[in-house]
Amino acid sequence: MSRTAFRIPAPPEVVVAPARLLGQVVRALGHRFPPSDRLFTQMHNVGNNSAVFISVTLGFLGLILVYQGCVQTLKVLPDLSGVGAAFIFAMVRTFGPTITGMMIATRVGAGIAAEIGSMTVTDQIEAMKVANSDPVSYILGPRFVSCVVMTPILWVFGTLVGVLFGYLMGHWRFGIATQTFLDLGLVSYHDVVIGFLKALSYGIVIPVLAADAGFKARGGSEGVGWATTTAVVNASFAVIVLDFVISTLSFLLGY
Amino acid sequence: MIAFQGIHKSFGDKVVLSGIDLQIRDREITFIIGASGTGKSVLMKMAAGLLTPDSGRVIVDGEDVTDFGEDRWQRIRTRYALVFQHPNLFDSMTLRENVALPLRKHRGISRKAAFFAAIEFLAMVGMEDKADLMPDEVGPSQRKRVSIARALTLDPTCAILDEPTTGLDVVASRTIDDLISRLARELGKTVVVVSHDLRSIFGVADRIIFLYKGRVHLDGPSQAFHASRDPVVRQFIGGEPDGPMET
Amino acid sequence: MPGRSLDTGPAGAAAASRRPRFLDAVSAALAIAVRPVGKGFLDACTIVGGMTLLQVRIFRAMIPPSFDYDETLRQFEKVGVRSLAVVIMTSLFVGALMLVQTGNFVRDTGATSMVGWATGLTVLAEVGPVLIGLMFSGRVGANNTAELGTMTITEQVDALRVLGIDPVRHLVVPRFVAMCVMLVLLTCIGDLFAITGAAIACQLIVGIDVRVFWQGLLEGHLVGEFVMGLVKGFFFGGAISIVSCYWGLRVEGGAEGVGRAVNNSVVTSAIAIFVVNFLVTMLWV
Numbered sequence: 001m002s003r004t005a006f007r008i009p010a011p012p013e014v015v016v017a018p019a020r021l022l023g024q025v026v027r028a029l030g031h032r033f034p035p036s037d038r039l040f041t042q043m044h045n046v047g048n049n050s051a052v053f054i055s056v057t058l059g060f061l062g063l064i065l066v067y068q069g070c071v072q073t074l075k076v077l078p079d080l081s082g083v084g085a086a087f088i089f090a091m092v093r094t095f096g097p098t099i100t101g102m103m104i105a106t107r108v109g110a111g112i113a114a115e116i117g118s119m120t121v122t123d124q125i126e127a128m129k130v131a132n133s134d135p136v137s138y139i140l141g142p143r144f145v146s147c148v149v150m151t152p153i154l155w156v157f158g159t160l161v162g163v164l165f166g167y168l169m170g171h172w173r174f175g176i177a178t179q180t181f182l183d184l185g186l187v188s189y190h191d192v193v194i195g196f197l198k199a200l201s202y203g204i205v206i207p208v209l210a211a212d213a214g215f216k217a218r219g220g221s222e223g224v225g226w227a228t229t230t231a232v233v234n235a236s237f238a239v240i241v242l243d244f245v246i247s248t249l250s251f252l253l254g255y
Numbered sequence: 256m257i258a259f260q261g262i263h264k265s266f267g268d269k270v271v272l273s274g275i276d277l278q279i280r281d282r283e284i285t286f287i288i289g290a291s292g293t294g295k296s297v298l299m300k301m302a303a304g305l306l307t308p309d310s311g312r313v314i315v316d317g318e319d320v321t322d323f324g325e326d327r328w329q330r331i332r333t334r335y336a337l338v339f340q341h342p343n344l345f346d347s348m349t350l351r352e353n354v355a356l357p358l359r360k361h362r363g364i365s366r367k368a369a370f371f372a373a374i375e376f377l378a379m380v381g382m383e384d385k386a387d388l389m390p391d392e393v394g395p396s397q398r399k400r401v402s403i404a405r406a407l408t409l410d411p412t413c414a415i416l417d418e419p420t421t422g423l424d425v426v427a428s429r430t431i432d433d434l435i436s437r438l439a440r441e442l443g444k445t446v447v448v449v450s451h452d453l454r455s456i457f458g459v460a461d462r463i464i465f466l467y468k469g470r471v472h473l474d475g476p477s478q479a480f481h482a483s484r485d486p487v488v489r490q491f492i493g494g495e496p497d498g499p500m501e502t
Numbered sequence: 503m504p505g506r507s508l509d510t511g512p513a514g515a516a517a518a519s520r521r522p523r524f525l526d527a528v529s530a531a532l533a534i535a536v537r538p539v540g541k542g543f544l545d546a547c548t549i550v551g552g553m554t555l556l557q558v559r560i561f562r563a564m565i566p567p568s569f570d571y572d573e574t575l576r577q578f579e580k581v582g583v584r585s586l587a588v589v590i591m592t593s594l595f596v597g598a599l600m601l602v603q604t605g606n607f608v609r610d611t612g613a614t615s616m617v618g619w620a621t622g623l624t625v626l627a628e629v630g631p632v633l634i635g636l637m638f639s640g641r642v643g644a645n646n647t648a649e650l651g652t653m654t655i656t657e658q659v660d661a662l663r664v665l666g667i668d669p670v671r672h673l674v675v676p677r678f679v680a681m682c683v684m685l686v687l688l689t690c691i692g693d694l695f696a697i698t699g700a701a702i703a704c705q706l707i708v709g710i711d712v713r714v715f716w717q718g719l720l721e722g723h724l725v726g727e728f729v730m731g732l733v734k735g736f737f738f739g740g741a742i743s744i745v746s747c748y749w750g751l752r753v754e755g756g757a758e759g760v761g762r763a764v765n766n767s768v769v770t771s772a773i774a775i776f777v778v779n780f781l782v783t784m785l786w787v
């Protein structure tokens with residue numbers, strides 16, 4: 001059906017266009033900050049409405065990581081006291097931010113692309129341009145700010161939920177004592193900063209990539225479908241790449 | 256034979272059909288007319304089980320099909336050829352594949368044989384030379400003609416055509432009129448046509464049913480329409496913008 | 503149905519004057535807090551019920567097999583072609599990523615021999631299949647919802663029904679089969695590339711000799727984990743196909759409806775992936 005519509009864009013364009021869009025939205029925000037009512041609506045949508053979704057996914061992730069950790073550890077040694085600390089370390093630094101980021105890319109990224117894509121194919125974006133109001137600042141502005149603010153908050157939330165469920169698994173299924181499991185010994189100040197930086201960078205790229213796909217939608221429902229799909233894939237992939245880049249840099253810098 | 260008995264249908268607060276009683280007789284050409292939005296398409300979809308009435312019964316060949324589930328409908332639907340108002344060809348297939356699909360599915364014939372047979376049906380609507388194009392490579396009126404061809408592949412006993420000539424040029428419209436007469440007169444099929452095209456209405460109809468405000472307003476042969484003194488009918492036939500008719 | 507029972511309507515309002523104030527406040531607060539939960543619960547039941555029904559209809563169409571082979575072949579090609587590049591790229595990065603993470607650990611403890619085993623385990627058993635599944639859902643599942651959604655609103659699905667062709671047999675079953683099989687193959691390929699990515703990162707970023715990595719990987723006896731990953735791929739493929747077809751066939755209301763359906767589809771698929779992942783691991787290990 002959409003032989004031509006669904007192709008992976010050539011690498012340069014896929015980076016260049018969102019970068020330009022990012023520049024535009026930052027400049028527009030410096031110029032005029034979105035009014036608080038529209039900002040709060042978007043924050044509610046990005047943050048509160050994602051809470052259940054992130055609880056479910058990160059909760060199951062926590063359960064399974066601890067389960068695997070304990071089972072595999074028991075194969076080599078009978079002592080499970082290190083599992084909790086290692087798990088919390090991995091959650092704060094990698095799994096917390098990245099899986100949260102992927103879930104936001106999935107839910108919020110797809111949502112932004114679907115909304116902007118529908119507006120694009122029904123010519124509402126063009127109408128806004130004609131009426132001399134800037135669609136980037138008006139539509140993307142509040143969504144961008146909400147994502148930048150809410151993603152780190154959801155990182156904290158998702159990590160806490162993941163750790164909580166991991167703890168429940170470790171405590172009830174494997175009998176690890178609460179103090180032994182909830183051991184923050186491996187988590188240093190650096191790890192928290194790195195987790196935060198990851199979450200922040202996801203919060204910046206997800207709305208931009210999603211909006212870029214939305215603005216590029218062409219031609220009816222197929223175009224909207226294309227935009228939504230592209231947004232999810234590009235944003236999720238960007239999360240993985242950013243995670244890799246930040247992890248590698250921090251490793252090479254010795255943090 | 257299709258019979259509608261006391262059909263009511265609303266979408267949300269919007270009442271579309273409020274008590275339709277009518278019978279489509281076999282081997283006749285019945286035209287259903289009425290202003291846009293009176294629910295003609297809705298009624299046709301009910302005949303094919305795509306929509307269910309809120310109340311009232313739908314009887315097909317003496318069998319009450321109102322409460323049929325999807326499985327039972329599946330078996331009797333091949334008796335119908337329903338051509339939708341908006342052409343809905345499968346847009347991932349060529350025109351030929353579109354027409355061949357029902358043949359392959361129901362006749363159990365090979366791909367090749369089905370493709371061969373498909374050409375005959377395409378020729379019936381004058382589209383045989385475009386067989387290998389994709390639906391979005393031809394115009395809307397040509398897509399409509401192909402969807403008529405596709406609907407006729409299974410040798411249905413009853414053909415329901417929803418606005419077959421809307422958007423077609425005059426020559427193509429008369430081809431469809433000829434096809435309609437041939438289906439009924441030579442092949443003995445029941446034909447139901449929803450139409451706004453006065454030339455086809457008064458040219459080929461055996462019987463005309465005029466829907467107005469969710470009910471059957473007038474039901475009879477073309478002469479009855481020409482003779483009718485009813486102001487709403489007069490306005491509809493005359494196509495005047497002012498009059499008693501509410502839209 | 504807590505949301506329902508609290509909704510007393512006009513009668514409740516009439517009784518309000520007779521009741522103490524704070525009880526009203528409590529019940530109003532409860533209604534605000536509980537109603538969304540009740541509604542969410544009912545919605546979730548509807549969705550899960552609808553998907554289960556679709557599942558049943560898929561199985562009924564497969565035993566004995568009576569579905570469209572041409573369409574199935576076409577789906578195989580589409581699913582594979584569409585997702586191969588994304589899966590390969592994701593896997594390379596995920597492998598490298600997991601190795602760098604393990605690298606942090608190894609640097610602290612000095613246990614370099616751990617690296618191959620630990621990375622292999624996480625990649626083959628858990629993280630690889632899940633991330634490949636998520637990317638597959640974004641690429642193939644979302645696309646599938648958009649495609650079926652467009653077919654639904656342009657009445658192509660209805661056209662099938664009037665031609666006496668069952669949309670489940672003709673559209674859903676081929677996608678189900680193709681996604682189940684292809685995601686197993688893709689997980690297999692993805693594992694290969696993830697290990698490659700990890701090996702590269704091991705040598706170039708973490709600076710451990712790649713032979714140490716291989717040795718650790720091979721001595722870890724991870725065949726069971728590898729097979730479990732493939733089994734997960736199979737179930738993820740099934741879940742993604744059912745979820746995406748369900749949302750696609752339910753689309754209402756034009757282009758906007760398609761966008762919303764794709765959004766719902768990827769969210770539901772992500773939940774399904776994490777739940778299925780949990781169940782498979784719990785039952786397997």
Ligand SMILES: Nc1ncnc2c1ncn2[C@@H]1O[C@H](COP(=O)(O)OP(=O)(O)O)[C@@H](O)[C@H]1O
Nearest residue numbers: 266269271289290291292293294295296297298
């Ligand atoms: N699936 C549907 N959902 C909601 N409203 C519908 C649906 N189908 C038809 N309608 C409404 O029913 C009315 C009659 O539609 P239709 O049967 O297409 O009229 P027409 O007589 O022009 O064919 C229209 O107002 C339309 O908006």
Ligand SMILES: [Mg+2]
Nearest residue numbers: 295296340417
């Ligand atoms: Mg109509």
